[in-house]
Amino acid sequence: MLSAQSSPVVRATLPTVEASLPAIAERFYQRLFDEHPALLSDLFNRANQANGSQREALAGAIAAFARLLVEHPEERPDAVLARIAHKHVSLGITPDQYTIVGRHLLGAVAEVLGEAVTPQVATAWDEVYWLMANALIAAEARLYAQAAVAGGDVWRRMEIAERREETADVVSLTLREPDHETARRFLPGQYVGVRVELPDGARQIRQYSLCCAPGSKTWRITVKREKPAGPGAPDGEVSSWLHAHAHAGDTLEVSLPSGDLALHDADTPLLLASAGIGVTPMLSMLHHLALSASTRRIHVLHADRSPAHHIHREEQAELVSRLTNASLHLWYERGARTLTGPDASEGTVSLDRLPLTPRTDAYLCGPLPFMRALRTGLLNAGLHARAIHYEVFGPDLWQSR
Incomplete structure (x- = not known):
């Protein structure tokens, strides 16, 4: 005060x-x-x-x-x-x-x-x-x-156990402790920092969501190669380095799990809404919910350019299928008609078909325009602002506009 x-x-x-x-x-x-x-x-x-x-x-x-x-x-x-x-x-x-x-x-x-x-x-x-x-x-x-560490003592070396090409611009890296002990626990929805040394000697840090089950022996991060922000701008420094140089057997400097978009255990209805690479923290939440055999009413919503661009699509659908009271709703700019099974639509995301109640807890991750539009729809549906949680990849510009 x-x-x-x-x-x-x-x-x-x-x-x-x-x-x-x-x-x-x-x-x-x-x-x-x-x-x-x-x-x-x-x-x-x-x-x-x-x-x-x-x-x-x-x-x-x-x-x-x-x-x-x-x-x-x-x-x-x-x-x-x-x-x-x-x-x-x-x-x-x-x-x-x-x-x-x-x-x-x-x-x-x-x-x-x-x-x-x-x-x-x-x-x-x-x-x-x-x-x-x-x-x-x-x-x-x-x-x-x-976390039982001294202030600032967050960096640890982890080994890349596996590398998987998800799309031309997205790679997943499975990380493990060098002694193969179980990785440090984290809360579903959290991220870690990754620090790499670039060719000019700079040691740059970027954060990546942990998109695996909390408590698993290994961690997994999924890295999208960032495109230039405009004419003449460079590709993402760290994401491009990871795509070019991070291979199985290499080690990375990784920080403690952090982030306040952590799933709260409750009995309220749940909405997990993502777009593009924003699916990654939602996967961790789905793994947690599936492992705990949650009976919460859960709506999982994802938007993307096409099914081919939708990373971890099959994994997301499989996790939803393991939940007794969950549904999956997909929106694509194109290609939705090629899918069978999940509720897939073409065009702009709509909440009209989701029976949301004011008790729903909502978790959002994706581009700011997507999250802002969805938040407006959720407020109109009667959700309280405190029940709408979000994660921004990059500087948090939510409050500055």
């Missing part, structure tokens, strides 16, 4: 700061990487820095947190920060890094806003930053403690 002195100052200056956040975020990263260039090569996603999505995500997170402090001071910020804390743990972030970030972030505010940043304003926004930072530090400390 903001102090009595800072609260009115933040409330008064919030519109100005919000309007300037894109410029502040840009200046912040410039300052940070000028002083600490290794952070760009070894911690931050260079592609997201180049296309501006990381700046947009940072601005959105700061704005959402500050607005929560002044408009809903009685609410805890856990929901706003949980996703960030999990991502930080997958990167091995430590408390000392918050001091560096805070200095450059508040320096960027002063540079962009100039004389508007009086000592009183600077003190108030310093308080906002440290409220956010300390909440994240505490949340991350809890996650490290739950």
